[in-house]
Amino acid sequence: MTHTTDQCSARPPGRPRSERAAKAIVDATLDLLAEEGGVAGVSIEAVAARAGVGKTTIYRRWPNKEALIIDALAALKEPLPEPRGVSVREDLIAIARAFVADKSDKKRVDCYWSVLGSAERYPELVERVTREVIEPRREVMRAALRRGIASGELRPDLDVELAQWIITGTITHRARAAGAGPVPVDFAERIVDAVLAGFAAH
Structure with a gap:
């Protein structure tokens, strides 16, 4: 079966998957920070579960939870x-x-x-x-x-x-x-x- 150039180059609309995953991770981090547990309630495991991603996806961008928290807070700023x-x-x-x-x-x-x-x-x-x-x-x-x-x-x-x-x-x-x-x-x-x-x- 052959594919046309348009079929091969087609991409689903919206943000790239990696960008959507990063946003979900940041949002999950902020949600956990805003909850009663605060910083203590933020862990790579908890963020991964809340964001619906694997821990390796988080570690590709952030070496630890501190770096993730800093980027998440920076994203909040106007x-x-x-x-x-x-x-x-x-x-x-x-x-x-x-x-x-x-x-x-x-x-x-x-x-x-x-x-x-x-x-x-x-x-x-x-x-x-x-x-x-x-x-x-x-x-x-x-x-x-x-x-x-x-x-x-x-x-x-x-x-x-x-x-x-x-x-x-x-x-x-x-x-x-x-x-x-x-x-x-x-x-x-x-x-x-x-x-x-x-x-x-x-």
Whole structure:
């Protein structure tokens, strides 16, 4: 029996199998992190069972559960916008909006606090998550603040690290505040305008 070129080249629609498997693995990892067991409840065996794949499929991409958790958490993050540099206010609002989006998703918050709250038991994992996932995002905000100082929009004596913590810390606290309800859609603009009142050059 012969096959036409079209028959031979046909592929089922949708994502390639390997990509679908990777997504299932990441989703399973996040589901386990968000559940009561947290980091302790994540194992290669548990992820494989939840994702419906073999353990060898996981080990082809990730050497251990720590590497898998780090990639899964990174996949949760909203992509940070590329600051346009038009003004420090516009840059900070764009970055703050991405932070608000991260903190407004309950599953994302539950997954992150599951890991960050396990520092005593998993110090190396928490250190890697902080260094590889969280710090690069904080550095984007620091860079925007430094540009604001260089352009004269912000005070030359501004403590960049403190300013970054004021913005990100306020967003994090507001998102987790009990009984406060969803984060308002204009919260990024309001927090940036409030802090710029103190940060701006006079």
